[in-house]
Structures are given as structure tokens and as C-alpha cells.
Amino acid sequence: MTEAIRMDGVEKSFGSVKANRSASLEVMKGEIHALVGENGAGKSTLMRILGGLIKPDAGKVEVFGKDVTGWSTSEAISAGIGIVHQHFMLVPTLTVAENLVLGCEPKTRFVMMNYARAADDVRELSNSTGLVIAPDRLVSDLSVGEAQRVEILKVLFRGAKILVLDEPTAVLSPPEVRELWAVLRRLRDNGDTIVLITHRLDEVVELSDTITVMRAGQTVARLKTSQTNPSEIARLMVGREVSLSAGKRVHPTTRPESPRPNQGLEVRNLAVMGSRGIRVVDGVSFSVKPGEILGIAGVEGNGQTELIEAIAGLRTVFAGDVLIDGLDVTRRSVARRHDAGLSHIPEDRHRRGLILEYTVGDNLILGLERAFSKRGIIDRDQVMDNAQREISSFDIRPPNPVLAARALSGGNQQKVVVAREMGRDFSVLLASQPTRGVDVGAIEFIHQQLLDARAREKAILLVSAELNEVLALSDRIAVMYRGKFAVVMPSSEATEESLGEYMIGTRKGSAA
Amino acid sequence: MTESSLAAGTQRTFSATPWRERAEEALLPPFVALLVALVCGDLLILSYGQSPANVYRLLLEGTWGNAYGFGQVLYKATTLAFTGLAVSFGLRAGLFNIGGESQLAAGGFAAALIGLALPIGTPLILALPICIVLAGAAGGVVGAVPGYLKTRFGAHEVIVTIMLNFIVLALLNWFIAGHLHVPETLHTPEIHAGFLPRLADLDADFHGSAANLALIVAIVAAGAVWFYLFRARGGYELRAVGLQPDAAEYGGISVGRVWMRAMTWSGVIAGIGGINYVLGYKHYYEDGFASGAGFLGIAVALVGRNHPFGVLIAAFFFATLSQGGLAIHAFVPKQMMDVLQGVVILAVAMAVPEVRSILRSARRRSDA
Numbered sequence: 075m076t077e078a079i080r081m082d083g084v085e086k087s088f089g090s091v092k093a094n095r096s097a098s099l100e101v102m103k104g105e106i107h108a109l110v111g112e113n114g115a116g117k118s119t120l121m122r123i124l125g126g127l128i129k130p131d132a133g134k135v136e137v138f139g140k141d142v143t144g145w146s147t148s149e150a151i152s153a154g155i156g157i158v159h160q161h162f163m164l165v166p167t168l169t170v171a172e173n174l175v176l177g178c179e180p181k182t183r184f185v186m187m188n189y190a191r192a193a194d195d196v197r198e199l200s201n202s203t204g205l206v207i208a209p210d211r212l213v214s215d216l217s218v219g220e221a222q223r224v225e226i227l228k229v230l231f232r233g234a235k236i237l238v239l240d241e242p243t244a245v246l247s248p249p250e251v252r253e254l255w256a257v258l259r260r261l262r263d264n265g266d267t268i269v270l271i272t273h274r275l276d277e278v279v280e281l282s283d284t285i286t287v288m289r290a291g292q293t294v295a296r297l298k299t300s301q302t303n304p305s306e307i308a309r310l311m312v313g314r315e316v317s318l319s320a321g322k323r324v325h326p327t328t329r330p331e332s333p334r335p336n337q338g339l340e341v342r343n344l345a346v347m348g349s350r351g352i353r354v355v356d357g358v359s360f361s362v363k364p365g366e367i368l369g370i371a372g373v374e375g376n377g378q379t380e381l382i383e384a385i386a387g388l389r390t391v392f393a394g395d396v397l398i399d400g401l402d403v404t405r406r407s408v409a410r411r412h413d414a415g416l417s418h419i420p421e422d423r424h425r426r427g428l429i430l431e432y433t434v435g436d437n438l439i440l441g442l443e444r445a446f447s448k449r450g451i452i453d454r455d456q457v458m459d460n461a462q463r464e465i466s467s468f469d470i471r472p473p474n475p476v477l478a479a480r481a482l483s484g485g486n487q488q489k490v491v492v493a494r495e496m497g498r499d500f501s502v503l504l505a506s507q508p509t510r511g512v513d514v515g516a517i518e519f520i521h522q523q524l525l526d527a528r529a530r531e532k533a534i535l536l537v538s539a540e541l542n543e544v545l546a547l548s549d550r551i552a553v554m555y556r557g558k559f560a561v562v563m564p565s566s567e568a569t570e571e572s573l574g575e576y577m578i579g580t581r582k583g584s585a586a
Numbered sequence: 587m588t589e590s591s592l593a594a595g596t597q598r599t600f601s602a603t604p605w606r607e608r609a610e611e612a613l614l615p616p617f618v619a620l621l622v623a624l625v626c627g628d629l630l631i632l633s634y635g636q637s638p639a640n641v642y643r644l645l646l647e648g649t650w651g652n653a654y655g656f657g658q659v660l661y662k663a664t665t666l667a668f669t670g671l672a673v674s675f676g677l678r679a680g681l682f683n684i685g686g687e688s689q690l691a692a693g694g695f696a697a698a699l700i701g702l703a704l705p706i707g708t709p710l711i712l713a714l715p716i717c718i719v720l721a722g723a724a725g726g727v728v729g730a731v732p733g734y735l736k737t738r739f740g741a742h743e744v745i746v747t748i749m750l751n752f753i754v755l756a757l758l759n760w761f762i763a764g765h766l767h768v769p770e771t772l773h774t775p776e777i778h779a780g781f782l783p784r785l786a787d788l789d790a791d792f793h794g795s796a797a798n799l800a801l802i803v804a805i806v807a808a809g810a811v812w813f814y815l816f817r818a819r820g821g822y823e824l825r826a827v828g829l830q831p832d833a834a835e836y837g838g839i840s841v842g843r844v845w846m847r848a849m850t851w852s853g854v855i856a857g858i859g860g861i862n863y864v865l866g867y868k869h870y871y872e873d874g875f876a877s878g879a880g881f882l883g884i885a886v887a888l889v890g891r892n893h894p895f896g897v898l899i900a901a902f903f904f905a906t907l908s909q910g911g912l913a914i915h916a917f918v919p920k921q922m923m924d925v926l927q928g929v930v931i932l933a934v935a936m937a938v939p940e941v942r943s944i945l946r947s948a949r950r951r952s953d954a
Contacts, residue, residue: 427836440826
């Protein structure tokens, strides 16, 4: 077998963020190769380098034995690289055939497009690959699975010999997934090479021949699928970095039944629609009592983000109810939910949690600005006092309240968010990936903050991709898989292995 | 070394640098842009076979060099300050208000109507606030429409404000031409009350120039905008929406309400600008008086870096170019100044990101 792709020592930084650190990838011709890793592990960056969309800072890229480091997109396309993006890039008002030939339309003797020939070409390609689709249909009439078929046909039509699929199943229903698998196997048997980017391990094991695992921008393993198993892959993906709280467990406190039964967070039959009409959260019910931490584990992309956003008021609820301390807030604004006692550490501090151009002091009052103003004027002295207080009690460095939040390190930015959300008057806390991208010292500090809040009788919903974190902090653990709770169990009964099986869907339990 | 002295050390170094960096980033790009524009101007002048030094000397003499020219500069700067403030206010919320033309015209029209409605001899102290409020209200209504349509239906404010320019200006034209004009002209009769004193009334040197006390109103407006943006809670929320709408939404700020508010007040500011011409200069509303000022306000906001005081400086600068064009008309075509304005806008648009990235990489090198 010959090598289709060889990437070696690839480095790529965006500002201070190292997306790829000596990443490598080796793909043989005629195989299905899975590139796995958590969000932000650097998979997409590596593929964008392969496709010529960005240039690596260092390292070497070879395609079919030829050095192509730093090539352009058009060079990549003509060399046979075809990238199928997660988000479709089709013109909805054109037909399938018109979309396929876009940019290389067959012409008649005059300038008119030869539509009949385009349609014939499409039909021929469609038959030879098994990607059945009528060339005359409008793209806007297609289902998601069909649109994806058009995307794949499009890159094949341009002569792709190496297909890169970025999270192809994220938007598909199970039957559509099975069809896609059949097509990909057929393409492989025809001699095409396929790189599949995913973080769903069941897909990886079912479909791929070889696997490359990435973590934190680095390639950590290259495995034969036949010689590994999902839990090994999961371990490699998440890594064995020793978190300070690893092995520690909270002791479930035996406290008398709360005298106020409605206190805390209650979610009933919550459903949230994704962008493509799929229920990304599908009938989830649970409650979190005061003084309890409910941890949600799961491979990312199984609806955790949408669940938290729906509870926080940042995403429209399709069906179901959200209650905070017994008050139905399902249709209330974000501000009203704050008033009802909600506090929220968002998963993406750069997009949601902070206004990066604002100073640390100003960020510490985001969402609290009403409390820090009199007659519509912000009380600067009070803001500065508050900033000084939070900076010293949360040890935010550098201790400068007028520094832009952008200038802080990730860990200190997260401390600003945590300080603010812990500072407000709340009874329910949503903590989403509270320690992502944070150094070890800050992780311990943030964990302690969460446990302190638990001791102060707050109801805490914790979502984390770090199994260790969920295991160490939670009283109860739920595993989310494809929009549903696969299982809810007391953390005393949970082990990394048992959770892992629910996370990748090999075990399906009874959600409480 | 103890922990606390370490912390104190970092604090000192960190609180000192950002101010210097911020000043550099605020001042250097416009300066570079100005240099680029000057060089382009030199080439243009040379291409007409004139001496750049001579033309620039005439330009300065005709604008800042005598009281009349300076007064004209101040008059033109006043209108531009209002439209520039209006555009920058919208941009702070992430909205592009292209409707300055119609908002300004609506404000001027409202001021003229009030001036006509008030009895002769109404004291200025009474007439001026009424005129300002109603001119602002008229501009605000025109600005509120795109704000509402964006909030309610997601209609893009650029499209709506452009379309409203046509609608509002055509309506005003119809009203003036059909109902309220002095025969043979396209302007209203002279107002009865609300005349703003001209600078010439205070200092005879300004005689003949149109500069008037609307200038003070503009400066007060800039101060008010500054206070609102950087001291008031509403401004905190407005800038948050402009910088990171997702984070603002997360913080519980109603993004739609802020858009609505920002577009309305942007219209109010542009509308008040109408008093400069109507109350301060001609004392009537004339069809087309706002022509170009709304669009030039975009350039003023851009060059002024969306800061109220930057806008004042930029308005003064563009007014100088515009008045300077008249002063050098004998040597080079007046249109050269229009070209130069374009060059300044392009130079600023390019110099700001460019100079900033050069600055930052230079700083990184010096840190390393």
C-alpha cells in the first residue's frame, strides 16, 4: 500500500494559542482513516492545512509522496483533496446538477451552459458511486442526508481521490448514517482514501481501518482499529493528565429532606431543536436539589451545550419546562432568570463569558450592571472596589482592574467569570466546562469554589468533558448520549469504565 | 521576596503600559493616514502644475488664517459633528446608520416648522429647547424605524436606512414643493423665532460667516454622548452589544432593545444637527440642505475612531478640507478636495489595522 497523506511535525499557532504542536498524520491509500479527538484538539486545523486553507508554521505535508507543504486550495483540489464541510456549501435555489458543475460548467458552442450534459455526468457519477440522487431536483427540496450526498458528489465530481469528511454524522438521523457508511465503504473499495473527522467513538470503531488520536494539538497515537477498543481510544482522547482532584470523591452529605420541596433546578421533558430540525436535546427530565451537584458526562456534541443554553435562556425551548426554585422560567428572558436565582459559568468564555475588550473591572459586573449603578449612571468607585475585592479573593493575575480581559491568560479569564458568577445572589448554578483550558492550580481553586457553593446549599449542574472532574465533584452523574440521558446514577456507583460505555453508546441504560 | 511585593511589582508595570499603548493606538494611525493623504495631495497638486507648498499655504490662509474662513470651517464642522456623532453612536452598538441624510433633513424640517409655528418674539431661551427637542424627535422617529424593523423582523439596518433616505427626502420635497414654499424657491418662509446668534454677533471679525451657537450644542452633544457611552449603564450595555452580542445576551442584556435604542438616539443626534442650518444660518428649511452631510458623517465617524471627541476633531478636519477647496479654487479644481477626502478615508481604513499590527509586533519584539 502506498501513502496517500503524510504530515509530519506540523505546527500552527493562532496568536498565543497553539492549535497544532508537532502533529502528524499518516494515511494509506484506499483506507478509511478516523481522526479523533475532543473539540479543540486540533483536528480541523490539521485538515485545513491539508486542504490549503491555512499554511503551517512548521512541518512537512506530503500527498501521494510529493512534498506539498504550504500549498493553496486550488493546488489541493487539483491534486485530489476533497473536503466535505460540516456546514453545507450548496446554492439552495439551484438544482443538484447545477450545484455540482458550479465553477466548471460544461458549455455549448455558445456561452450557454450545457445542462443536459451536466445532468448526464451527474447521473453517471451517481450510479458508479452509489450516491443516488436525481440531478434535476432543487437543493432546497433535499433532506439533510441528501444534501450531504450532493456535497460528497461535488468533491468527487472535481476528481477527489482523498475525501475528508468533517463530522459528517452530526446532522444525520440513524438510517441516514447507515446509508453514508455504505457509501463510504464502497468508495474505499473503489480505491479512494477517506479521512473521517469525528469525536463519536462508535462510528470510529464501526467504520475505520486505522485511527489517529489527537489531544491538545498533538498526535498522541496511531492505531489499527482491529487492535483497539473504544475505552482505549476514549482514554487516549481525554488523556491521563492527573487532575488534582483525581481519585478524590465528595462524600454525599446526608442532610434532611429540604423543607421546601420546590427549591433548586427542575427540568421537565425538555426538547431543543438544532439548526437542521433535529432534536439535539430530546425529552430530558431531571432535578437538582439545593446542596447537590449533578454532573453531566458525555462525549461533546451530544446535546450538553444546547441543554445548558436552553436552561440559561440563550436558546429557544421547543418543548418542556424549566423551573428555578419552583418558578417556571421557560419563557422568561435571561435577565429574569438571573433575578429568579440563576448563575451561569458558560462553556465558551471568549464568546459568551467575557467581553474581551472590556476591562477586568467592567467584566466583573456583566449582568450585574443594574446593581452597580444609581439612576442609570454606573458607580465607578463601586465597580473598582468590587474589582479589587474579587481580584484579591480569586487571586486574578495580573491584579489590575483596568487591564482588558483579552490580556489575561485563559486561567485568569476563567477566574474572572467564576468570580462574577459566584459573586451574584443565586440559588442555581450552571457550570459548563468550568475548567477548560485552565492550569492545574486554577482547576483546584475552581473545584473548591464549586464545593463551597454546594456547602452553601446551592443547586449545581456541572457539565464537563473531563470524566475525572465529573466523578470528583458530583453527587449524582448523568450521561448524555444523542440528546438523551442514557443513565443517571449516584456517583458512588460510577466508574470511569462504566460511564465510558454509556458515553459511547455501547451500553444503554434506564435514565431515571 | 514576599508574595505581596511581587504582586505590587506586577501591578505597577501593568497599570502603566496600557495607557501608553492605548494612546499610541489611538493617535498613530490617524497620523499615518494624514501623512499618506498629504503625499497623495502633493502628487495631485503637482499633476496640475502647481506648487504644493503654495497651495497648502493658501488652503491654510483661507481656512484657519482668517476669521471668516475659520467661521465657515466651524459652521461646516458643526453639521458634520452631529452626523458623525450619530453614525459613531450606532457603530458603538454594532449598527451602521446610513440614514444620516434623512434624519438630518427631518430634524431641520421639524425645527423650521416649530420656528414658523411659534409667535414672533418668543425668547430664544424658550424657543431653542423646543426646537432642539422636536428636531431630535423628528430624527429619532426616522432612526427608530430601521431599529424596530431590525429588532422585530431582522431587516438589515443598512438597507432600511438607505431606503428611508429616499422615502423621507421625497416626502419632504413633496411637502415643500406642494405646500410650504416661498414662490419661485424650494424653501419655507423664514421662521418667526428660535434664531441662534451667530459668532459674528459676538465677535465682529467673524462677519459674514455662518458659524453660530449650534456649535456649542454640538460640543455639548459630544460630551453627552461620551458620558452616556462611558459612564452610564445604558452605554455599558450598548458597547457590550456592539463588541460581543453573544456575551451581552448571556449577561442578560436585551440585544434587540439596545439596537432599538441605539438607532433611535442615533437619529435624534442627526436630527438635532438640522438646527445648525435652519436656526443658525438661513432661518428656513430648504430642500436638499442636508445633501452629503449624512454620508460624510460616516467618514467623520470612521476617522474619529467612533470616539465622541475624535469625531469633533475629524469633523473639524473634514470641514477644513471642504472650505479649503473653495480657497484654492483658483489654482486647482475644488474637486481635488473631494478626492483628498476620499484618500483620507481610504488611508484611515487601511492604516488603522495596519499600523496597529505593526505596533503590536514591534511591542512583542521589544518584550522578547
